[in-house]
Amino acid sequence: MYVQTICISCAAWFDDPLFSDLLESQSLISCVCGSDVPPLAVPSTLEELASSGRSLFLHKHYLQALHCFKRADLRCEVKVCEAYLLRKAARSSVGVASLNVQQRAFTTAADAFADYAAAATGSERRQYYRTSADSYVRGGQYLNVADTYLKAEEFELAAKQYRKAGSFDRTLHVLTDHSTVIPEKTATDLWIVCRLYYCGRSNNQAPVPLFSSSEEELEFLEEYDLDGARVSLLESRTMYYEVAEIHLLENHPMEAIQAFLKDNRNIDSAARAADTLLEFMGRKCSFRITPKAAVVDDSVRQAIALTDQLQVEKLESITRNLISMFQSILREDHESLKKLVLTFQEHGHYTAALHCLDHFFARSTDIRPFQLHEMARFLETFHTYARLLYQTSTLPDPLGRRECDVQRLLSVVPLSGDKFLIMSGTFLYNNVTKTPWNNRLVSVDQFGYTASRKNTTELIRRSIRTLLKDKVLAVDEMCCHAPVFLQCLSFIVSGTCQRDQCPQNHVTRSSLGHVQYNAHVAIHMQLILILQLLYSAHPSMKQWESMRDWLEHLYEVLAPPFQHKSSEELDLRIFLSVEPIQKPSISDDFDENHQFEFRF
Numbered sequence: 001m002y003v004q005t006i007c008i009s010c011a012a013w014f015d016d017p018l019f020s021d022l023l024e025s026q027s028l029i030s031c032v033c034g035s036d037v038p039p040l041a042v043p044s045t046l047e048e049l050a051s052s053g054r055s056l057f058l059h060k061h062y063l064q065a066l067h068c069f070k071r072a073d074l075r076c077e078v079k080v081c082e083a084y085l086l087r088k089a090a091r092s093s094v095g096v097a098s099l100n101v102q103q104r105a106f107t108t109a110a111d112a113f114a115d116y117a118a119a120a121t122g123s124e125r126r127q128y129y130r131t132s133a134d135s136y137v138r139g140g141q142y143l144n145v146a147d148t149y150l151k152a153e154e155f156e157l158a159a160k161q162y163r164k165a166g167s168f169d170r171t172l173h174v175l176t177d178h179s180t181v182i183p184e185k186t187a188t189d190l191w192i193v194c195r196l197y198y199c200g201r202s203n204n205q206a207p208v209p210l211f212s213s214s215e216e217e218l219e220f221l222e223e224y225d226l227d228g229a230r231v232s233l234l235e236s237r238t239m240y241y242e243v244a245e246i247h248l249l250e251n252h253p254m255e256a257i258q259a260f261l262k263d264n265r266n267i268d269s270a271a272r273a274a275d276t277l278l279e280f281m282g283r284k285c286s287f288r289i290t291p292k293a294a295v296v297d298d299s300v301r302q303a304i305a306l307t308d309q310l311q312v313e314k315l316e317s318i319t320r321n322l323i324s325m326f327q328s329i330l331r332e333d334h335e336s337l338k339k340l341v342l343t344f345q346e347h348g349h350y351t352a353a354l355h356c357l358d359h360f361f362a363r364s365t366d367i368r369p370f371q372l373h374e375m376a377r378f379l380e381t382f383h384t385y386a387r388l389l390y391q392t393s394t395l396p397d398p399l400g401r402r403e404c405d406v407q408r409l410l411s412v413v414p415l416s417g418d419k420f421l422i423m424s425g426t427f428l429y430n431n432v433t434k435t436p437w438n439n440r441l442v443s444v445d446q447f448g449y450t451a452s453r454k455n456t457t458e459l460i461r462r463s464i465r466t467l468l469k470d471k472v473l474a475v476d477e478m479c480c481h482a483p484v485f486l487q488c489l490s491f492i493v494s495g496t497c498q499r500d501q502c503p504q505n506h507v508t509r510s511s512l513g514h515v516q517y518n519a520h521v522a523i524h525m526q527l528i529l530i531l532q533l534l535y536s537a538h539p540s541m542k543q544w545e546s547m548r549d550w551l552e553h554l555y556e557v558l559a560p561p562f563q564h565k566s567s568e569e570l571d572l573r574i575f576l577s578v579e580p581i582q583k584p585s586i587s588d589d590f591d592e593n594h595q596f597e598f599r600f
Contacts, residue, residue, distance in 0.1 A: 054077075066078060076116065079115060082112055090102065090108070111132075130148075173207065191210075194210065227246050240269075241272075253277075254303065270315060285300065287355060294330060321344065321349075328340065329355075360385075383533075386534070389471070399412065399414070399457060410427060418453050422442065423448045428463055487520070532547075
């Protein structure tokens with residue numbers, strides 16, 4: 001039998017029939033004030049409720065402790081119990097609810113702990129801020145984590161969390177304000193991270209000085225390869241020479257040239273700017289690259305503009321001439337190129353002379369209507385061009401150190417393992433692409449083709465000889481139809497010619513003289529020498545008919561059917577000025593072992 005003790009405080013109960021039945025059945029015991037009441041019925045005092053709540057709280061019975069604290073009207077304790085209950089609910093959601101739901105639950109619990117900590121004092125305050133921070137971590141609120149650790153006076157953890165949250169300003173403030181309590185290793189690591197952040201972002205200014213001196217900053221930037229920040233710092237100190245060196249290492253030649261041009265502290269700045277410009281132009285405007293194709297690149301147009309800013313008076317003569325060469329090439333100033341050829345030949349710079357002549361003869365010129373002296377000047381210049389092509393094609397080792405000018409001319413890049421890179425878009429690259437037989441000499445590379453020294457040398461020889469053949473045959477074909485090589489005998493004798501559209505040159509008797517006679521001999525000599533270069537480069541060619549025809553023409557010129565006084569005044573200097581076919585070194589005198597004697 002269960003006995004229920006009820007304290008009656010409402011008079012309405014007495015009028016209720018149910019209450020009367022309960023009294024009669026003796027199920028209820030009526031107690032009045034002053035009577036003996038069993039201990040079970042004594043209400044707990046506030047102190048007892050608080051004590052019970054604390055006992056339950058220590059045993060982690062937070063819900064029961066919450067009821068005790070509420071009855072004891074302990075609001076702070078109620079808050080902390082609610083916070084623990086929220087954290088318990090958040091933990092129970094792990095693996096059940098979605099990540100977002102879990103994070104919101106932990107954040108709510110963290111807020112509750114933070115509210116309680118704000119009203120607490122002493123060690124309890126710091127304890128609950130740490131507990132709040134732990135929940136913020138689970139909630140993914142790293143900035144709140146850092147703020148809470150800072151309130152908990154956990155400065156090391158606060159600095160780390162500010163760094164994790166990406167708040168580098170606050171990280172620096174914690175490091176500077178609490179430097180004495182943060183371990184040295186942690187502080188050093190965080191300082192490095194902050195320096196890397198601010199140095200890598202020129203638009204973000206650090207709230208405190210990052211370095212004690214400019215020298216320390218430069219050392220740091222160099223150590224961590226922060227070239228952008230390093231360049232900005234050096235420019236602010238007008239150290240343009242060092243800026244240019246950095247740009248060269250980063251393969252930014254245009255920026256390097258501009259920096260060299262700004263520098264006025266070093267005597268070789270002008271020379272370095274010119275050398276960098278020449279190296280760049282050598283790649284962008286190498287052998288057989290047309291000006292039209294080159295200027296498509298914006299950097300080439302920029303480079304041409306920079307050539308006008310060079311202090312040419314500080315440059316060596318050969319450097320000035322090379323700069324002038326690229327200016328003339330890209331501006332298609334053919335007359336300047338022709339003048340530069342003589343200068344380069346005088347100084348033994350044969351590859352530069354070849355580069356000039358190649359662009360000079362790149363334009364289509366119909367030489368068939370040329371008069372005698374025009375043809376003589378053209379063939380003299382063309383003979384020099386053909387001879388340089390032949391000499392380049394017969395070099396024993398065009399890729400050797402002494403012939404490095406050939407590498408620059410053709411934009412061939414030496415690699416490790418005695419291999420060479422043939423850059424995409426260059427003369428050699430196009431020859432491989434257009435000639436399937438050459439494919440066996442190279443391997444495909446992301447920047448073009450690679451080949452061994454032997455195969456690259458073979459490719460150079462084949463490509464130059466093919467170019468020589470195409471150029472010479474084209475000139476020979478036009479010369480065969482040029483009237484200037486044949487004089488109309490009928491017109492010389494009678495002053496008239498009965499043929500319509502006579503294919504021979506009409507020369508009056510009065511114009512015949514030793515000048516005209518020797519010029520006529522000279523053009524035949526030049527053309528025969530040009531053809532000899534072709535047959536020397538291609539000994540397997542069987543097309544000797546053209547050579548025989550021109551030798552017959554030369555004999556007729558030397559001993560014309562119509563005898564004239566001028567034919568007795570042959571200038572033997574024509575023969576003495578004929579240079580033998582030879583194979584020179586780029587920097588040395590001609591190799592006598594590779595001379596060919598001209599014979600009739």
